[in-house]
Amino acid sequence: MQYIKGIDAFREGKRTAVTLGKFDGLHRGHQKLIEKICSYAGNDCVSVVCAFDMQRNCLMTKEERKKLLDGKVDYLIDYPFTGDLMTMEAERFIQKILYEKLHAAHIVVGSDFSFGYRKRGDHQMLERYAQKYDYTVDVVEKARLGDREISSTYVREALSHGNIRLAQELLGYPYEMTGIVEHGRELGRTLGFPTMNVAPQDGKILPRYGVYACRVLIDGKWYGGVGNAGVKPTVTQEQRELFEVYVYDYEGDAYGKYITIRFLEFERPETRFDSVKELRACVMQDMRYGEEYFREHPLKKS
Ligand SMILES: Cc1cc2nc3c(=O)[nH]c(=O)nc-3n(C[C@H](O)[C@H](O)[C@H](O)COP(=O)(O)O)c2cc1C
Ligand SMILES: Nc1ncnc2c1ncn2[C@@H]1O[C@H](COP(=O)(O)OP(=O)(O)OP(=O)(O)O)[C@@H](O)[C@H]1O
Secondary structure (H helix, E strand, O other), X not given: OEEEEOHHHOOOOOEEEEEEEOOOOOOHHHHHHHHHHHHHOEOOEEEEEXXXXXXXXXXXXXXXXXXXXXXXXXXXXXXXXXXXXXXXXHHHHHHHHHHHHOOXXXXXXXXXXXXXXXXXXOHHHHHHOHHHHOOEEEEEOOOEEOOEEOOHHHHHHHHHXXXXXXXXXXXXXXXXXXXXXXXXXXXXXXXXOOOEEEOOOOOEOOOOOEEEEEEEEEOOEEEEEXXXXXXXXOOOOOOOOEEEEEEOOOOOOOOOOEEEEEXXXXXXXXXXXXXXXXXXXXXXXXXXXXXXXXXXXOOOOO
């Protein structure tokens, strides 16, 4: 896959099968569109995901989006959502971007896709111009879970309730975060639970503040862990978001390593305890909860 920053750098001899949108999370609905563009890709056509970059409260970092699409599509275009794009009339977007720049042969969108200044563009408008600019339009029906359409908003909502299982069902893959293990104040060690502290990267959303059973990938090996997402109000007023995880059966120094945390199950909300002693007692219970969780859900190699 070729990763391209900004539309201007896109140069390709073949025509394209293109899908457009924010694609935050690449959930199961987005995956339907991606399957469709891939079905068009071949000798005379390349598959292109054109992702409008919003840069805040994201379900995935740009790196994660790249990794998920790599090997599936031919191009990922990271299209910053700047003033130019926001004020471009929809008709002009079709002519300048889809026709002149991307040489679109096939355009694939969801039924509620909108684009252009004041979101005046929609799939009906794309269809009206199809003959003029010689492309086809596929309008994909929205994927649902139960009676609700899948959307990035729905995934964010599930995470904000700590509903990890629902988020995973909507995404079609587990919710994870990756980051570098930072030095904390090493208070955890003296309290009897050394933790690895990781800050969410590039605007990535933490699930509901609270304690989770999770898997932790360190140096290519998965471990069980129990950790707190939040700002640890008992010991600091900093309001800096972190995930602090106690990892079972890990001995060694993980500072400076990139680790991946896969959220599995919400246990309890983050709490502001009146004393460190109460915090410690509760964390000891959390550790037992984690042990129980992993007895019931033994780690598979993955
Ligand atoms: C399983 C677990 C649960 C935690 N729960 C809370 C909590 O409810 N409230 C809180 O203020 N801090 C919580 N913490 C964070 C601790 O306050 C923090 O890990 C400890 O103070 C050590 O901080 P340090 O890494 O800066 O040394 C929790 C940590 C773990 C590992
Ligand atoms: N559930 C779905 N099924 C099929 N296509 C979808 C679904 N959700 C979104 N799409 C389509 O995927 C493309 C990108 O969607 P986009 O990421 O902008 O919206 P979204 O997932 O609904 O997010 P948000 O909740 O932020 O509006 C659009 O063409 C959109 O219509």
